[in-house]
Amino acid sequence: MSLVISHLARRFGATPVLRGIDLEVxxxxxxxxxxxxxxGKTTLLRIIAGLDWPDAGGLSFDGADWLAKSAAERRIGFVFQHYALFPHMSVRDNIAFGLTVLPRAQRPGKAQIAATVDGLLRFLQIDGLADRYPAELSGGQRQRVxxxxxxxxxxxxxxxxxxxxxxDAQVRRDLRRWLxxxxxxxxxxxxxxxxxQEEAFELADRVVVMNGGVIEQIGRPDEIYDHPATxxxxxxxxxxxxxPVTMRAGRAQAAGLDLTALPRRALPDGPATLFLRPADIEVLPDTAAPFRVTEAASTGALLRIVAESGTGCRIEAELPRRDARGLSVGxxxxxxIVAGQIFPGGGASAAAPAEPSRTLKEALS
Structure with missing residues (x-):
């Protein structure tokens, strides 16, 4: 049984929110x-739930057209960011609520509802909270309810x-593993x-990266992290x-940079842009090199530096502080460069960032 989304589109007024979404779960x-x-993430979720309808496209589950079904008919479970628990109901009654409001023909008996709730309380490890009210619970406990x-x-x-x-961050990490x-x-x-990003990569079998109402990439977390598509x-x-780099016979070249660790790429010759993380740059003392350290700031575990060349190329890098002994300003x-992703065409120059950059000490303060 698969959930299939095809060419889904949604506009709010003149604003396109979803622009042709195709996805199979x-x-x-x-x-x-x-x-x-x-x-467009939440809009897509609401359409799947039956809380909103698309302007075009299809949505089916196990071959059945879900756009022809109401939210209740789809049998969706929805968990909101802010819990949406009933404050006047106990934990037990909150969990039982969906069962008690089913149509009479589908509604289980009281004993079966009680057994289902007891099973979920144990399964979710909140059986000791059954008779409490939402105001008496922590945020993590409310989310479990x-x-x-x-x-x-x-x-x-x-x-x-x-x-x-x-x-808060620690509770989020604990609940991610639990979920x-x-x-x-x-x-x-x-x-x-x-x-x-950390939450998506730790939890998901597959990650769907969305931007501006379209899907930019779908894949396993490691695939997306190592090989971003756009x-x-x-x-x-x-x-x-x-x-900015230049491609020659599948190899990236840039003045003053060692790019030999990058694999050959099936890209046309000409200008391209290399995207990388600051941690993907090895910084090595070299009296003959064209770069000089112009800024250095420690975060405790990491040393973040800025290196500039005589031509105005400015590059930020970070490395373990204990591996950076001997590096100093000047x-x-x-x-x-030990890793990175290359896309054809020129991009913003490292020497001329799109926005004025702060110094490292300002950014860390």
């Missing part, structure tokens, strides 16, 4: 919709909209929305250093 898969605010309520009706698809966005275990045990098809994905995933250094 397989049974039992956990998929993350990752992207910045305004990329919200998940239990969504799971109680046996949904075909579980949808989570920024499920950990309202929680992955819950998903694997229950085997539910799950789609969740996030703008947090400049947008590269920038969004932290490849913030952009260097020292000539060679730069060896």
């Amino acid at each position: 397989r049974q039992g898969e956990l998929v993350a919709l990752l992207g910045p605010s305004g990329s 919200a998940l239990g309520r969504a799971m109680a009706t046996g949904p075909r698809v579980l949808l989570l909209d920024e499920p950990f966005g309202a929680l 992955r275990g819950v998903h694997d045990s229950a085997g539910t098809t799950t789609i969740f929305v996030t703008h947090d 400049p947008f994905v590269a920038r969004f995933l932290g490849l913030t250093v952009e260097l 020292q000539p250094v060679g730069l060896r």
